[in-house]
Amino acid sequence: MHRIFLLLSLLLLGGLSGFNVLADTGVASQPHYVELVKQKAATLRLSEEDTWRRLLHFRRDYFSATGVSSYVDDETYFYSDDGFFDAESELQATIDALFIEDGLDNQHAQCRFVYRFKWLTSQLKLDAAKMPAASCTDYAEWRAQVNAHSVSLIFPATALNSPSSMFGHTLLRFDPKDIEGGSDWLSYALNFGANINNDDNSVSFAFRGLAGGYPGVYNMMRYFEKIKEYNRMENRDIWEYKLNYTPEEVDLILTHVWELKDINFDYYFFDENCAFRLLELLELVRPEVNLTERFKLDAIPTNTVRAVVEEGLVESTYFRPSELAELHARINSLPKSIQRLGKELSNDIGMMDTPEFSTLSQEQKGEVVQIAYSYLRYEQLQIPRNEAMAKRSYQLLLALNKLSSKKVVVDRPDAPETGHKTITAGVSLGERNDDVFQQVNYRVTYHDLLDNEKGYLRGAQIILFNTEVRHYNDGGLKFNRFDVVDITSLSKRNMFLKPLSWKVQFGYERVYSRDEEVGVFQLNGGAGHSYELSDSVELFGILTGRIEHNKQFNSIIEPAIGVEAGLLYYSPIGTQKIDLSGSQFLNDDYRMRAEFAQNFNLGVDHALRLSLAQEWHNDDDFYDISLGYRYYF
Amino acid sequence: MKRFLLATSLMAASLSASAVAPGGDSCGWGNMFFDGQSGLPSHVIASITNGTSGNATFGMTSGTNGCSANGTLTYGGKSMIDMSSIMTEFSEDVARGHGDALTTVAVALNVEAEDRQVFDAVMHENFAVIFPSENVTAEDAMMSVLKVMKSDARLSKYAA
Numbered sequence: 001m002h003r004i005f006l007l008l009s010l011l012l013l014g015g016l017s018g019f020n021v022l023a024d025t026g027v028a029s030q031p032h033y034v035e036l037v038k039q040k041a042a043t044l045r046l047s048e049e050d051t052w053r054r055l056l057h058f059r060r061d062y063f064s065a066t067g068v069s070s071y072v073d074d075e076t077y078f079y080s081d082d083g084f085f086d087a088e089s090e091l092q093a094t095i096d097a098l099f100i101e102d103g104l105d106n107q108h109a110q111c112r113f114v115y116r117f118k119w120l121t122s123q124l125k126l127d128a129a130k131m132p133a134a135s136c137t138d139y140a141e142w143r144a145q146v147n148a149h150s151v152s153l154i155f156p157a158t159a160l161n162s163p164s165s166m167f168g169h170t171l172l173r174f175d176p177k178d179i180e181g182g183s184d185w186l187s188y189a190l191n192f193g194a195n196i197n198n199d200d201n202s203v204s205f206a207f208r209g210l211a212g213g214y215p216g217v218y219n220m221m222r223y224f225e226k227i228k229e230y231n232r233m234e235n236r237d238i239w240e241y242k243l244n245y246t247p248e249e250v251d252l253i254l255t256h257v258w259e260l261k262d263i264n265f266d267y268y269f270f271d272e273n274c275a276f277r278l279l280e281l282l283e284l285v286r287p288e289v290n291l292t293e294r295f296k297l298d299a300i301p302t303n304t305v306r307a308v309v310e311e312g313l314v315e316s317t318y319f320r321p322s323e324l325a326e327l328h329a330r331i332n333s334l335p336k337s338i339q340r341l342g343k344e345l346s347n348d349i350g351m352m353d354t355p356e357f358s359t360l361s362q363e364q365k366g367e368v369v370q371i372a373y374s375y376l377r378y379e380q381l382q383i384p385r386n387e388a389m390a391k392r393s394y395q396l397l398l399a400l401n402k403l404s405s406k407k408v409v410v411d412r413p414d415a416p417e418t419g420h421k422t423i424t425a426g427v428s429l430g431e432r433n434d435d436v437f438q439q440v441n442y443r444v445t446y447h448d449l450l451d452n453e454k455g456y457l458r459g460a461q462i463i464l465f466n467t468e469v470r471h472y473n474d475g476g477l478k479f480n481r482f483d484v485v486d487i488t489s490l491s492k493r494n495m496f497l498k499p500l501s502w503k504v505q506f507g508y509e510r511v512y513s514r515d516e517e518v519g520v521f522q523l524n525g526g527a528g529h530s531y532e533l534s535d536s537v538e539l540f541g542i543l544t545g546r547i548e549h550n551k552q553f554n555s556i557i558e559p560a561i562g563v564e565a566g567l568l569y570y571s572p573i574g575t576q577k578i579d580l581s582g583s584q585f586l587n588d589d590y591r592m593r594a595e596f597a598q599n600f601n602l603g604v605d606h607a608l609r610l611s612l613a614q615e616w617h618n619d620d621d622f623y624d625i626s627l628g629y630r631y632y633f
Numbered sequence: 634m635k636r637f638l639l640a641t642s643l644m645a646a647s648l649s650a651s652a653v654a655p656g657g658d659s660c661g662w663g664n665m666f667f668d669g670q671s672g673l674p675s676h677v678i679a680s681i682t683n684g685t686s687g688n689a690t691f692g693m694t695s696g697t698n699g700c701s702a703n704g705t706l707t708y709g710g711k712s713m714i715d716m717s718s719i720m721t722e723f724s725e726d727v728a729r730g731h732g733d734a735l736t737t738v739a740v741a742l743n744v745e746a747e748d749r750q751v752f753d754a755v756m757h758e759n760f761a762v763i764f765p766s767e768n769v770t771a772e773d774a775m776m777s778v779l780k781v782m783k784s785d786a787r788l789s790k791y792a793a
Binding site: 181182183185186222224225228370373377390391393394397398400401404405407 | 714716718719721722724725727728729730731732733734736737739740741746757760761764766767768
């Protein structure tokens with residue numbers, strides 16, 4: 001049927017030099033022209049073009065009749081009932097819609113699907129004179145406002161104590177011409193995220209966020225809203241990658257962004273997330289770039305940033321430290337004795353009248369006042385507006401107005417994409433209790449406390465799906481451990497900041513229990529404090545709780561309480577850890593473990609790891625030592 | 634914007650006649666300084682999925698929850714960009730006489746590059762005029778900024 005149609009249209013065109021010629025004869029009334037256009041589109045097989053498929057956000061889908069379907073989960077995105085999976089049908093229906101004579105306002109296909117219209121116009125050499133002319137005032141207003149010349153990929157990095165920021169986030173920023181002479185705060189940010197119903201409780205959220213119950217939508221706002229959100233509210237540093245897209249390419253991206261206004265996608269935390277959606281936009285206007293292909297299962301923002309860098313799309317990188325990082329830098333620029341004054345001043349404005357303060361130099365006074373003010377702002381993050389605090393803040397600003405303070409400089413850390421890759425596999429050789437073993441391990445993501453810290457946040461461990469399989473020379477093959485999740489967050493406390501450190505771990509592991517090695521399911525977690533002893537040494541102590549399902553025990557679930565303390569040394573050759581932990585079960589069993597571990601960094605993506613551990617379980621004690629190689633990819 | 638929800642009763646009292654309920658009830662120019670976190674549980678939710686709760690704007694004049702994305706404050710007949718959420722940052726920069734928020738406001742008011750230093754200096758000198766107390770609203774402060782500019786020879790042309 002289709003083929004006959006094609007043949008017919010070819011025959012029809014045989015004697016003519018081109019469509020425009022035919023169109024120009026004036027013989028064709030309007031419906032006739034539409035039909036010709038549709039035939040030409042079919043003949044050219046436009047619907048098979050990459051651009052068209054990318055515009056429809058198609059992906060391979062084995063359950064679809066056509067083998068493909070769209071990521072878009074919104075019927076308003078398609079003119080054809082089958083547009084969700086049938087590219088040709090949607091193309092034909094789009095052409096029909098572009099020619100509709102009624103309702104030539106903002107809802108018209110020419111206004112809603114500007115990229116489609118533009119692309120079809122150039123591919124089919126559409127004659128504007130033979131088409132209805134829609135008046136797209138909304139689009140024009142929007143483009144005047146989002147007046148973009150260049151585009152940057154924005155990556156708010158992970159923050160300690162903000163599990164929700166675990167893997168970071170990415171968004172795009174559109175800058176006008178001569179942004180250096182203006183203010184990037186006023187630029188527009190394009191964000192893809194879930195559109196959340198405020199009434200939801202967090203359990204329902206967690207499930208729906210991961211399983212895909214929330215619609216994902218794009219939205220745009222001034223970039224200062226994002227700076228405020230990440231740099232201030234969430235204390236996250238922001239990395240900004242200016243891309244080498246031309247103004248014409250930027251224009252095209254925006255043309256498509258407009259098509260996505262109010263369009264729902266399914267949002268999945270792991271794969272079809274913010275990062276993935278942005279890659280689609282970057283690919284659309286640079287057909288030779290293949291970004292989304294790299295991320296079949298998960299799109300962790302760091303990796304998408306790395307992909308964008310590797311594809312050679314980045315022109316320059318800018319680091320925008322969080323407000324907290326700036327406060328830290330300011331505090332550290334002063335001697336300890338003066339730092340203390342900042343803290344005191346934030347609580348008591350009268351401090352400014354004391355001799356201690358008045359003997360400071362003018363410059364130091366300014367810094368102390370600035371620290372006191374910034375610290376109050378930091379404290380204000382956790383609580384609603386408070387009259388007394390607002391008053392003190394204001395008085396500090398009045399003082400600052402007379403003293404002024406310097407622009408603070410925060411040392412730029414290594415960029416996240418320069419760190420190790422996020423999947424880890426390794427082999428090791430070891431001995432446990434006089435039995436030699438060989439081990440293979442595989443971690444789906446992301447970073448542990450000992451891994452090379454370059455490009456990662458110190459003290460933040462995020463492990464998902466970590467597997468260890470051992471072969472014992474005497475005991476055969478054993479599934480040694482499977483961590484579903486293993487997160488540790490060590491935020492350092494100091495004179496100003498008093499954050500909690502915490503950890504949570506859940507999974508399967510083999511333990512020695514009552515004269516036997518057994519597999520147990522366990523959940524443990526804890527909270528405590530950590531401190532920085534020097535630039536490269538950290539100390540932590542945590543009170544822990546554990547529940548365990550162990551067939552050696554009488555109860556189905558046995559609870560335990562315990563403690564853990566450790567020392568981390570970030571040495572030039574790799575991170576070192578000394579860790580002591582103990583748990584006392586309700587049934588009187590106990591376990592203790594002491595471990596010395598050292599990571600030897602071999603470049604960024606390779607490492608050796610040494611572990612020397614001694615364990616005590618009730619009346620037994622034994623050792624577990626291993627040396628392994630780890631590869632990050 | 635959801636995080637800057639503030640007591641509406643406080644702001645209502647201080648709205649001047651020149652603006653018509655800027656930004657709606659719970660957002661916009663009525664914001665007070667030194668705001669805190671509203672503590673909505675949805676904040677956590679929103680940040681995990683990098684989402685927004687019910688306020689999907691698209692850089693257009695109005696968001697879906699009635700919060701004006703562009704504000705209805707006007708100067709010289711033009712509507713002003715809603716910078717109410719960075720007014721606290723602005724106050725700090727005015728106090729010091731430098732900073733990104735100060736530059737942002739200058740650019741938003743179309744102050745040319747060659748006059749920005751003057752703008753910074755004039756704002757800095759008039760801190761106590763623009764921010765007479767801790768209870769000033771973002772709108773009051775913005776109106777004072779324009780007033781101060783009008784009385785300065787170099788800056789008056791931007792506040793016409």
